[in-house]
Amino acid sequence: LTDFRIHLNAMSSVKKTIAVISGKGGVGKSMITSMLAVTMQRLGYKTAILDADLTGPSIPKMFGLKEKAMQSDFGIIPVLSKTKIKIMSINLLLENETDPVVWRGPLIAKTVQQFWTDVVWDEVDYMFIDMPPGTGDVPLTVFQSIPIDGIIIVTSPQELVSMIVSKSVRMAEIMNIPIVGIVENMSYVVCPKCKEPYYLFGKSHIDEIALKHHLEVLAKVPVDSSFTSACDRGLVELASDDNFAPIVE
Amino acid sequence: LTDFRIHLNAMSSVKKTIAVISGKGGVGKSMITSMLAVTMQRLGYKTAILDADLTGPSIPKMFGLKEKAMQSDFGIIPVLSKTKIKIMSINLLLENETDPVVWRGPLIAKTVQQFWTDVVWDEVDYMFIDMPPGTGDVPLTVFQSIPIDGIIIVTSPQELVSMIVSKSVRMAEIMNIPIVGIVENMSYVVCPKCKEPYYLFGKSHIDEIALKHHLEVLAKVPVDSSFTSACDRGLVELASDDNFAPIVE
Ligand SMILES: Nc1ncnc2c1ncn2[C@@H]1O[C@H](COP(=O)(O)OP(=O)(O)O)[C@@H](O)[C@H]1O
Ligand SMILES: Nc1ncnc2c1ncn2[C@@H]1O[C@H](COP(=O)(O)OP(=O)(O)O)[C@@H](O)[C@H]1O
Ligand SMILES: [Zn+2]
16 A cells, blocks of 8 residues: 555655645635644644645635745755744646646546645645545545545535535545535624624534434634635734644544 | 527516526525515515426425316416416326436426427416526526516536636626526534524635625525425415515615
């Protein structure tokens, strides 16, 4: 099985890779990936993010990264965030961020593989991989192109959660990758005035769905406009991690 | 231009067709389409819904329709909702609702055209068309297959609204169809306890975006779990139309 492992750059060492998947775009997968990395980094782990979401590369924007990645003799150097998280994303390589590349499955997988082999990931404890959204062919080909140690599923209550979890479980089984657990995003909001929580779409069924698949619900993240503005302003590293700290086993 | 009009069934008469579009799935396009029809019907207009969203046909479920559509000598008879709205959807025709048809653009357009020509739309004042989500080829081919008098754009603040509105405006221009206006869905929630409105993703920019494109914001619909449960239980016709009544010109 280690033959399957696509070889890291000679100068790299990555202990654990966690892929973050979602049923479709817009459920907050990139925000959750960023917050997982931010939280781990605050706890002292050397953290990295590999932005494999090539059609919607929002990681650099959330971290307010202004510079492009540099090339060295050993390979491409990831860009460091304000709190020293190592980040690689297509937006850090292309000159013009609105480059009209048509990203198809095989090209996405090939590019993500190059992010793994050609980037110098110097001493990383945890690498979070922001996957292309969906549970179909595109994320599947990415799973086949780099070694993944665990999967986190991001769900949002207004989608068909049970179907998305079933599809994700099947995808993880096909690839023989363990599922770390489920993060439910945007299921409730806390009224800033009276602090009352309100379940936006009614009580969610995530606990029953998780139980049915023997999965753990790692966190339930409320809709919080401070997250939105932090992400919009490139300041995700200032956001509160109350919801995320418990995920760290 | 009337030659372009795909001919209605001989027994049909439809005064106005309004297509409801969205940037992507999950922003509440089908719920908004249903509520527009419900509100018009309550005001005394003879209303119909043509469910052109073949990959996600949720209209019958929202109306709690249990029966299948019947065939007559004149054509297919639409199913009547509890308040007599005439409805046609692929789910009302296929025996097995989980039929694994792969819906591609040309097949969607052809099927929607048949909904227009082969269904007896007997005396309809307003027909709302639940379009396939997106602003790309698939909805474009549907626009080319049946006559549309106006477009309503449904947006949700956590997507790239300005890009979606620009793409929708371009699509409407290509097809030479006027845009009735924009409905912003799920941008705020009213706390059930203290009645304080809370902007989930921060203050939205929909008014500026609408102004820039000379469009009207027809309504701003809050996230309200009573909508979700009404839709889930097939009782959308019982939902409150406070937000929707003003849209009726
Ligand atoms: N819990 C949350 N509260 C408030 N805003 C959120 C939350 N999760 C995501 N967002 C916002 O929603 C938008 C979409 O999130 P993103 O992570 O880019 O989704 P995805 O990667 O699934 O497409 C972003 O503007 C983000 O800041
Ligand atoms: N304003 C709202 N408040 C609460 N739930 C909503 C609202 N709008 C949509 N929903 C719910 O969100 C889900 C997705 O809505 P739907 O209309 O099917 O989206 P789309 O047609 O854009 O895919 C449904 O369960 C629906 O009941
Ligand atoms: Zn309150």
